[in-house]
Amino acid sequence: MELEVRHLRALCAIADTGSLHRAARQLGVAQPSLSTQLRRIEQELGGALFVRARTGCRPTPLGRLVLSRARPLVTELRSLVTEARAAAVGGRQLRIGSTSSRALAGWLRRLRRHWQEPTLHMDVSANALLRMVADGQLDVAFVHEVEGCPLRVPETLRTRVLIAREPQFVSLPADHPAAARQVVHLSDLAHDRWMIDPAVDGEWDAVRRMLREAGIDPPVLHGDYHTAASLVAIGEVVTVCQPTSPSRPDTAVRRIVGDPLGVRLLLAARTDTELDGVYPHLADAYQEVARQAPAYREWLEELVPGA
Secondary structure (H helix, E strand, O other), rough: OOOHHHHHHHHHHHHHHHHHHHHHHHHOOOOOHHHHHHHHHHHHHOOEEEEEEEEEEOOOOHHHHHHHHHHHHHHHHHHHHHHHHHHOOOOOEEEEEEEEOOOHHHHHHHHHOOOOOOOOEEOHHHHHHHHHHHOOOEEEEEEEEEEEOOOOOOOOOEEEEEHHHHHHHEEEEEEOOHOOOOOHHHHOEEEEOEEOOOOOOOOHHHHHHHHHHHHOOOOEEEEOHHOOOOHHHHHOOEEEEOOOOOOOOOOOEHHHHHHHHOOEEEEEEEOOOHHHHHHHHHHHHHHHHHHOOOHHHHHHHHHHHOO
16 A cells, blocks of 8 residues: 555544544544554554554654654645645635634625635634644634633634633523523533533533533533534433524523633634734624624623623
């Protein structure tokens, strides 16, 4: 087997995420397929590249050597492709990374007025997006930092705070007894199954801490946002959600008493000039979706009357 660029990308993803599971999600492949690919790469190179443990994967000395050569190659190739595509269409293309946000659509719509169609890279891992900006693979990243779980922001990046503390709400089935109230106690959800995405940097630790401090120990399932939303709709689980999330006929978005869980919303780029070019459009888009979410709008008005 000859090493290819896709193999180098896989090694970088495993090292960056520290997990075969998270790396597979980032690469869009099945975990068994990635495990098989890693074994073949290790056979080709003659030794183990990662130490596998229950806590994740970490590079061996041979792995660190290979990664030190692989990363610049992967970065250069990505830059080559991006620059070539931009040159082919006659202008600069803004490369955006983002974690999930209701403000994203409005932000992209506003940016299209000033740039050619922006490219978008979505990832549940804020740390992965920040590394991509630092490596020159993205121009800017819009990420959230879970309270109590600081992000690893590379020293070369500049950041701009969009929201210092956005409270996280809870999404529950519309026919749940607690949905009859606009603000719910965690104790009202003590016997429900919760679903959390462990691939989101810091979220599992923060939610577990929130539940523990509330004195409850509900069963917790692991799954992504889309799975959680589907299961909430059929009454199987409850889950934390962004306050801008819309209520639907079969779900209800409610504030939690005391606002025990929050995130900080950040925009990151390599220069202040890049931040200045996109931040106002993001701020406008965020305010737009905040106004469209009744429970969050009410929260904001309590915080700053007239907001």
